[in-house]
């Protein structure tokens with residue numbers, strides 16, 4: 440028998456691929472496989488041929504704002520963890536370690552943009568003016584979502600991994616079509632133009648393995664949808680390390696779909712802000728999607744139901760604690776005389792105030808009438824829902840008579 444001829448797995452490139460690659464590189468100015476970092480762990484600001492320009496636009500007030508936001512959300516995270524331990528919340532999903540990835544990207548978005556989070560984006564929620572007390576209602580199990588997305592263009596949390604990615608791409612394609620329709624109708628000439636909008640969708644390193652992400656990227660690329668895929672690679676999907684999800688940097692996957700992919704230091708708020716600003720603008724201007732991989736670390740447990748000491752070394756955690764996003768910005772602000780002790784004392788006092796507000800609103804929250812869950816299932820009355828509600832009421836009435844019987848026995 441002669442040699443078996445298998446099709447070559449070596450990619451030899453075609454004109455179309457070369458063109459896509461050239462487009463992606465032209466958009467960025469240069470090919471990128473390395474990680475974008477501006478503010479290093481030692482608190483010194485470096486340079487980047489593309490993104491320094493974005494960093495230069497940030498004045499001292501903006502940078503102090505980034506620090507204040509990151510400190511507020513870390514404090515909120517600690518408070519929510521304590522509330523869960525007290526039995527006030529059913530579960531909590533901590534974000535500590537990921538403050539720069541979330542505040543940097545959230546602050547780069549504009550009000551007209553629409554954001555699809557997963558379940559850990561409390562920092563992004565803060566930047567979108569979501570009431571953090573409202574956010575906790577979902578984790579207490581007393582609301583159908585927690586906030587009205589129409590008020591903030593910040594969608595409800597999604598617990599089914601990656602389910603929000605096709606939603607985001609669909610939404611982005613909707614924006615694209617609305618815009619085309621407005622242009623075709625000549626509205627753009629007669630009315631002040633609406634600011635162009637983009638969509639940003641968050642997902643994790645683990646979720647990147649879901650088929651939904653693949654399908655979303657294919658659609659987004661094919662239709663040049665105005666969407667930024669923001670992947671927080673926090674190195675773990677519960678107990679599964681990123682190495683099991685991918686053999687290449689996640690940002691490199693974008694190349695296979697034909698759009699730019701950038702890996703950014705996710706603990707560097709200045710770089711994350713710069714890269715996200717660039718990506719959202721790229722999308723708003725009709726140039727199609729971008730994938731950002733924010734290289735960061737989940738310092739705490741996956742949720743309050745998890746114990747990371749079972750699957751990872753404390754030395755790994757220590758390594759990442761040394762890259763803390765707040766500490767490096769504090770060092771920079773102090774070294775540049777942009778902030779002093781009084782600023783940091785004020786941030787700490789604001790944190791106490793936020794924590795008190797969170798505690799009070801949680802303790803004071805009322806259990807809603809369960810019938811609202813049935814009422815909100817469909818816009819109009821539905822016989823099946825009515826039947827289920829009747830069953831439920833009969834069922835709960837059974838407990839009332841048991842209580843009465845017990846009460847009479849005493």
Ligand SMILES: Cc1ncc(C[n+]2csc(CCOP(=O)(O)OP(=O)(O)O)c2C)c(N)n1
Nearest residue numbers: 559598599600643644645646673675676677
């Ligand atoms: C479709 C689906 N499969 C499994 C789960 C269970 N699950 C919840 S979180 C999680 C890990 C997700 O990791 P990653 O995407 O990296 O996000 P992270 O929690 O690290 O922010 C898993 C497997 C789920 N919620 N949805």
Ligand SMILES: [Mg+2]
Nearest residue numbers: 643644675676
């Ligand atoms: Mg993860």
